[in-house]
Amino acid sequence: AQSVTQPDIHITVSEGASLELRCNYSYGATPYLFWYVQSPGQGLQLLLKYFSGDTLVQGIKGFEAEFKRSQSSFNLRKPSVHWSDAAEYFCAVAEGNFGNEKLTFGTGTRLTIIP
Template identity: 90%
Template sequence: AQSVTQPDIHITVSEGASLELRCNYSYGATPYLFWYVQSPGQGLQLLLKYFSGDTLVQGIKGFEAEFKRSQSSFNLRKPSVHWSDAAEYFCAVGTTTSGTYKYIFGTGTRLKVLA
């Protein structure tokens, strides 16, 4: 069965420090992968997506992610975190089953940024 695992429930970093959020997926075919961010009381905003091609993808707000097929991973990175990055981050995989296309989400990683 398809699934997404985000092993870190909470992460705390200092402002200006680098960040890496982990995501592992389980999907038999070529995965379509996404990272979304959710600020308190808000919906999900797309940070970046991977469909094919270059395995390092750039997103908004200075985020990037690297697809590693051998490790079934799609980790999110940012070289220097800003206080405004404090939010919850969700990794998702787009899957096709019986002709329908849907998204399966991980449980999320809550990021706290220390001033």
């Protein structure tokens, strides 16, 4: 079965600083990978997704992520964070077979922004 590890429970960065959130997955075949963000009191919103092709994917709100098969990683990055980026971030993996819609989520990383 697939699994997702987000090793950082909580990260604090200064506004304007760069950000990298780590995600490692375990899946035998080519994974379908996602990053979601959950702002306080809100549901989850998709930031970006990777299925194939270019290993660097661009998402909304200035985020990007890079798929590295050799490291089984899909880390999320942003060059300069804004106070509004404070939220919880979830990495997820889906089975790569057509017809299977299930996602397996990581435990999340809470991001705090300091002025």
